[in-house]
Amino acid sequence: MLFSIGAMQIDLVARAWLAYELSDSGLALGIVTAVRGIPQLVLSPLGGVAADRFDKRKLLVYSQSAVFILAAINALLVVTDVIQVWHLAVLGLLQGFATPFTMPVRTALVPDLVPQEQVPNAMALESTGRNINRVVAPALAGVLLSIEPSLAFIAIAVAYGVAVVLLYSLPKGLRGAPSKKGAVAEMAEGFRYIYRHGALFALLALAYIPILLGMPFQSLLPIFQKDVLDISESQLGFMYTSVGLGAIIGSVVVAYLSNSPHMGRLQMLSGVLFGIFLAVFAFSSSYTVSMVLLAFVGFFSTGYLTLNRMMVAMYADRAVFGRVMAIYGMTWSLMPIVLLPMGALVDAFGVQAVVGFSGIALAAIIAIAAVTFSGYLLSAPRAAAAHGD
Numbered sequence: 001m002l003f004s005i006g007a008m009q010i011d012l013v014a015r016a017w018l019a020y021e022l023s024d025s026g027l028a029l030g031i032v033t034a035v036r037g038i039p040q041l042v043l044s045p046l047g048g049v050a051a052d053r054f055d056k057r058k059l060l061v062y063s064q065s066a067v068f069i070l071a072a073i074n075a076l077l078v079v080t081d082v083i084q085v086w087h088l089a090v091l092g093l094l095q096g097f098a099t100p101f102t103m104p105v106r107t108a109l110v111p112d113l114v115p116q117e118q119v120p121n122a123m124a125l126e127s128t129g130r131n132i133n134r135v136v137a138p139a140l141a142g143v144l145l146s147i148e149p150s151l152a153f154i155a156i157a158v159a160y161g162v163a164v165v166l167l168y169s170l171p172k173g174l175r176g177a178p179s180k181k182g183a184v185a186e187m188a189e190g191f192r193y194i195y196r197h198g199a200l201f202a203l204l205a206l207a208y209i210p211i212l213l214g215m216p217f218q219s220l221l222p223i224f225q226k227d228v229l230d231i232s233e234s235q236l237g238f239m240y241t242s243v244g245l246g247a248i249i250g251s252v253v254v255a256y257l258s259n260s261p262h263m264g265r266l267q268m269l270s271g272v273l274f275g276i277f278l279a280v281f282a283f284s285s286s287y288t289v290s291m292v293l294l295a296f297v298g299f300f301s302t303g304y305l306t307l308n309r310m311m312v313a314m315y316a317d318r319a320v321f322g323r324v325m326a327i328y329g330m331t332w333s334l335m336p337i338v339l340l341p342m343g344a345l346v347d348a349f350g351v352q353a354v355v356g357f358s359g360i361a362l363a364a365i366i367a368i369a370a371v372t373f374s375g376y377l378l379s380a381p382r383a384a385a386a387h388g389d
Contacts, residue, residue: 003166004064005130007071007159009137010144013240014152015088017145017222017233018078022085026223026351027351030343032088033219037336046100049190049323056105056112057170063101064167070095070161075153100326100333107319107325109170110313120310124255127306131251134298142237163355190323192380200315204328206271206369207308209332213362214301216339217282218243223351229287237383242291246298253299254306263307268370270303275363282356 007339019032050059074091077083107126114122144152151163194200218240225236250270257266281293309328345354 001126001129001163002103002133003159004163006133006137007156007163009133009240009244010152010159011071011156012157012218013138013222013237014143014145014149014156015092016219017236018083018149019088020222020226021087022083022088022233023041026220026343026346027340028333028343029219029222030341030346031338032085032092033336033343034338034340035089035336036092036096036099037333039093039228040099040333040339041330043097043100044103044326044333046326049326050101050105055172056109057167057172059101059105060170061164061167063098063105064160064164066098067095067102067296068097068157068164071153071160073158075150078153079150096333100329103329108321112323118252119313122288123310124251124306127251127302127309128255131244131248131302134247135241136244136327138240138244140235142240144194145233146326160264190320190327193317193320194324194327197217197315200312200324203308203315206267206366207305207312207328207331208334209365209369210271210274210301210304210362211335212338213358213365214278215335216342217278217297217355217358219336219339220342220346220351220355222347224290228285228352229290231287231303235287239291239294242294243298246300247296247302251306254303255311267304267307267311268366270300270307271366272363272370274300274304274380275359275361275366277359278362279356279359282352282359 015032016029019029023029051164070091074087077087110126111119140155141152144155194204221239222236225231225233225239229235257263264290274297277293277296281290281297283294284290293298312324312328315323342354342358
């Protein structure tokens with residue numbers, strides 16, 4: 001996971017930077033990012049069915065191998081200096097077909113590898129592993145881009161290749177329960193299961209809000225670098241690192257609080273503060289101040305999303321866990337898609353206005369949800385389960 005997520009983090013920086021460098025257009029950046037999310041959104045439920053039914057180890061090997069091949073082609077196009085925006089879009093679209101069979105499958109592995117009582121801590125540990133990469137990988141991406149852009153894309157391909165090799169160390173036989181139902185019927189069962197469980201439905205609905213309004217800021221950081229702060233590529237990398245540093249502290253804190261009876265309240269508070277700090281960052285014109293604010297953005301965004309994910313995992317039955325997490329993963333598929341209209345808005349109104357308004361809207365919506373759905377959202381899963389939820 002460390003190598004795979006590391007490659008994704010370098011790609012997040014390098015691909016967005018290259019798209020804006022080639023086009024000087026927020027809309028083009030949005031298109032390059034959005035095309036990856038479309039197949040992810042459509043296929044994520046199918047990836048959940050596969051995680052519950054088939055050999056998880058084989059699924060990961062096949063899907064990660066496909067991503068590695070596409071990353072190697074991308075690197076070759078950059079090295080030979082023939083890369084164009086449409087190349088980035090097509091390769092991103094193809095990667096989007098493989099990603100739904102990696103993320104939910106990897107998450108669905110967690111209950112197979114640890115005892116049930118350790119699942120919340122294991123989920124927090126997984127989040128910590130992801131966030132370690134959010135500290136190291138973006139800084140590395142910025143340094144490589146400042147030296148020679150092709151080096152960043154070579155590093156992406158190499159990291160994916162190492163990840164494929166390491167997958168063979170997973171235990172064999174991690175196969176879900178066989179089923180005579182068709183894939184469509186199993187997907188529908190996953191959606192019905194979530195709908196019937198009010199607290200689970202509310203938690204998944206709340207997962208969409210920061211993905212749509214908050215997290216897209218990461219792909220827009222190259223525009224802040226070039227048009228707002230006027231800094232170098234290596235400093236852009238450190239902006240991502242600041243977000244990651246705050247995120248890793250946030251995930252450690254959440255791991256410590258994993259048994260707290262106030263998980264729901266902590267989640268909602270984190271979401272409101274995420275939106276507030278994001279809005280303040282948007283209007284900062286100082287690199288130093290922006291770095292500090294981004295650390296707080298990373299801390300509270302990770303706190304919110306990790307708590308949300310942990311509570312979803314604690315509510316979901318083992319038999320449908322893969323499908324639940326795949327539907328949860330659809331939220332991340334929407335993030336690149338929403339960048340398409342956001343990119344157009346950036347071209348029309350400026351990146352600071354768009355991100356600032358998004359942060360304010362995020363804080364307001366979560367605050368309203370906390371009041372409206374307090375019965376579902378402000379208690380820990382154990383308390384909700386006691387009431388039949």
